Amino acid sequence: MYNNCRKEFIVLFSKSEHWTRRFLNKDISHVTVAALQGKTWIKADPTPIGLNLMATLYNDETLSIIRKRNDLIGLRVVVYRTKSYFAKIGLMTCTDVAQYILGIHYKYCFTPNQLYKRLINNKYDYISVKRV
Numbered sequence: 001m002y003n004n005c006r007k008e009f010i011v012l013f014s015k016s017e018h019w020t021r022r023f024l025n026k027d028i029s030h031v032t033v034a035a036l037q038g039k040t041w042i043k044a045d046p047t048p049i050g051l052n053l054m055a056t057l058y059n060d061e062t063l064s065i066i067r068k069r070n071d072l073i074g075l076r077v078v079v080y081r082t083k084s085y086f087a088k089i090g091l092m093t094c095t096d097v098a099q100y101i102l103g104i105h106y107k108y109c110f111t112p113n114q115l116y117k118r119l120i121n122n123k124y125d126y127i128s129v130k131r132v
Contacts, residue, residue: 006080008036009102012066013073013116028073031098031112046097075119078128079103 012032034043036058045052056062066074079102088096095115099105104127106118122129 006078007103009077009079010034010036010041010063010066011075011077011098011102011115011119013075013112014071028113028116029111031094031115033098033101035101044097044101046092046094051097073116074131075116076130077102077119080126080128 010033012034013028014030014032015027032043032045034041034056039058041056041058041062043052043054043056045054063074066072093110095110095112098112098115099109106115109115109118119127119129
């Protein structure tokens with residue numbers, strides 16, 4: 001149906017070491033996105049001082065490492081189409097950066113925990129979500 005626009009991501013939810021974690025959910029206070037480009041995962045980790053990028057080979061070992069870690073919740077997200085989504089002007093949180101990379105926009109979604117719940121309870125036909 002939308003195979004020519006298929007994009008695959010791994011969305012990782014974790015605990016943050018940033019001072020804002022005291023206002024957020026104790027288990028999910030940070031979100032990171034890894035995009036599949038060819039045979040490589042490109043991981044984008046938004047931090048208070050910038051965006052850290054890291055490349056990892058795509059294989060089953062990478063996914064098994066994610067599954068073994070107790071402090072990570074991983075979701076495999078496949079987006080079958082993307083609309084134009086422009087980043088907002090102002091404060092860019094890790095949740096905003098994750099939504100921008102995924103090409104989605106949920107209204108009133110400000111925290112990583114809210115993004116996790118919205119992805120799990122996905123109601124759209126162009127997004128497929130599975131636990132890693």
